[in-house]
Amino acid sequence: MNTHEKARIQEEFQQRMDYDELLNCMRCGFCLPSCPTYLETGKDEAHSPRGRIALMKGVVDGNIEPDEEVKKSLDMCLGCRACEPVCPSGVNYGHLLEEARDIIYQNQKTPFFQKIIRKIAFKGLFPKPKRLRRLTSLLRFYQKSKLQKIVRTLKLTKILPSTYRLMEKVLPVVPKMKEAEKRQKVLEPFSKKKKRVAFFTGCLMDSMFLSTxxxxxxxxQYAGCEVVIPDNQICCGALHGHSGEKEQAKEMAKKNIEAFENLNVDYIITNAGGCGAFLNDYHHLLKDEEEWTERATSFDQKIKDISSLLVELNFHKQSLKLPYQIVTYQDSCHLKNGQQTFMEPRQLLDSVQGTDYVEMKDASRCCGSAGIYNLVQTEMSMKILDYKMKQTRATHANVIVTANPGCxxxxxxxxxxxxxxxxxxxxHIVDYLVEAYEYSKNERVS
Known part of the structure; x- marks a missing residue:
């Protein structure tokens, strides 16, 4: 950063950062044991929630220069928001982080290649569902043609960093995109109608994870819901909001509110913790735009994760069964910390007959995915994952269930x-529950 950029960033920090929220942090340290980066960096205060808040306040006060070290600290944060539930002052750390990142990324000079990549991804790809599906179709071609086999046989993936090689191995088999395009917009329940809900399909969830x-x-439908799927919905904007593209996130939020607000539904259902938490926060995102505040609040109030709805409809009291297996659960950070949905997935998993549910130690500690964090902060992401796998091994589980595509x-x-x-x-918990419902159903028939 040059002197001019630093001055501009500091000025915007002073204008835009919520100083009252910064002062709410009492520096008590309750957040420290919940912060993965603080723990993994050997308890470095600069990589803790209260340390990052101190940096933000220092920039606002003019005591700290908004240099590369400040940016590094903010970029190292997972944004998991695990600090929020344990904060006795109720500091909205996630809001502070998003604002700070937006100020920095919008006011620093970005290298040309990085600038082009960000423009393509944030403006040309994620807000355009059809383009994203076409891109995903290329992945399907790679998987279904002989290309993937050739690449693996010749070990060409060795030229990639280790994390990218692992990613190539575990990417889901992409179904034909025509499945989404031919999908009905209103689907009737398979049993007596209990609720009319809209389904937020998401971007990657409706392309790479279409089967889920x-x-x-x-x-x-099994749970008794009439399902409405508006075709003018787009990406939730979470990736933009977390990556310093706040204005683009606002535009996407407005389009989604318009797509859902006149459907006359009981709830808007999500199946991705990260998406659900960001959708649930549209009222904050649009708080400075008077004509959108009320509409955003009405939208937020209808957001509900599918696990919450299933428990509300007593789906866990139906006959669910699978062959014997040990199951454990990895929390989606934003489902737990953003949507306060914690017990419902566990109730559902524990209700599956024939299986043993074992709670993982630190199940709610971030796994290190955090959107694109595992691609841009690879070393820290893998350290966090190593800890997570140590806890997973201790459960002796055959199955790890989670509720977010990144996780x-x-x-x-x-x-x-x-x-x-x-x-x-x-x-994914949805796929697991469908397995359990249909296995039990087939067993009853036979």
């Missing part, structure tokens, strides 16, 4: 990294 979205729709890929990478692919699998 299809399972979600089916599960909602799912990260846990699959951990399984590969530890050489446990023949003993353990990772699965």
């Amino acid at each position: 979205n299809q399972s979600t729709i089916k599960l909602l 799912l890929l990260q846990m699959k990478m951990g399984i590969e990294k530890e050489g446990l692919a023949d003993k353990m699998r990772a699965v």
Whole structure:
């Protein structure tokens, strides 16, 4: 950063950062044991929540220069928000982090290549569902043609960093995108109608993880829901909001509010913890735009994770069964810390007959995925994953269940990294519950 950039960043910190929120931090330290980067850096205060808040306040006060070290500290943060539930002052750390990152990224000079990549991803790809599906179709071609086999046989992936090699191994088999394009917009329940819900399909969830979205729709129908899927919805904007592209996130939020607000539904259902938490925060994102505040609040109030809805509808009291296996659960940070959904997934998993549910130590500590964190902060991400796999091994589980696509890929990478692919699998909770429901149903028929 040059002197002019630093001055501009400091000026915007003074204008935009919520100083009252910065002062709310009492420096008590309750957040420290919950912060993965603080623990993994040998308890370095600069990589703790209260340390980062002190840096932000120092920049606002003019006591600290907004240099590369400040940026490094903020970039190292996972944004998992595990510090928020344990904070006695109720500091909204996630809001402070997003604002600080946006100020820095919008006011520093970005290298040309990085600038082009960000523009393509944030403006040209994620807000455009059809483009994202076309790109995902290329991955399907790679997987279904002989290209993937050739690449693996010739060991061409060796030129990639180790994390990227693991990622290539665990990417889901991409289904045909025509499945999403032909999908009905309104689907009737398979049993007596209990609720009318809208389904937020997401971006990567409706392309790379399309099969899980299809399972979600089916599960909602099994639970007695009429499902409405508006075709003008787009990406939630979480990646933008967390990566210093706040204005773009606002535009995407407005489009989603418009897509859902006149559907006359009981809830808007999500199946990705990260998406759900960001959708649930639209009222804060648009708090400075008076004409959108009320609409955003009405939208937020209808957001509900599928696990919460299933428990509300007593789905866990139905007959759910699977062959014997030991199951453990890895919390999605944003599902737990952002949506306060913690017990519902456990209730559902514990209700599956024929299996043993074992609680993992530190199940709610971040797995190190955190959006694209595992790609841009690889070393720290892998350290955090190593700790997570140590706790997973201790459960002796055959199955790791999670509720977010990033967590799912990260846990699959951990399984590969530890050489446990023949003993353990990772699965989204929706796919797991569909398996249990249909296994039990088929067993009753036979």
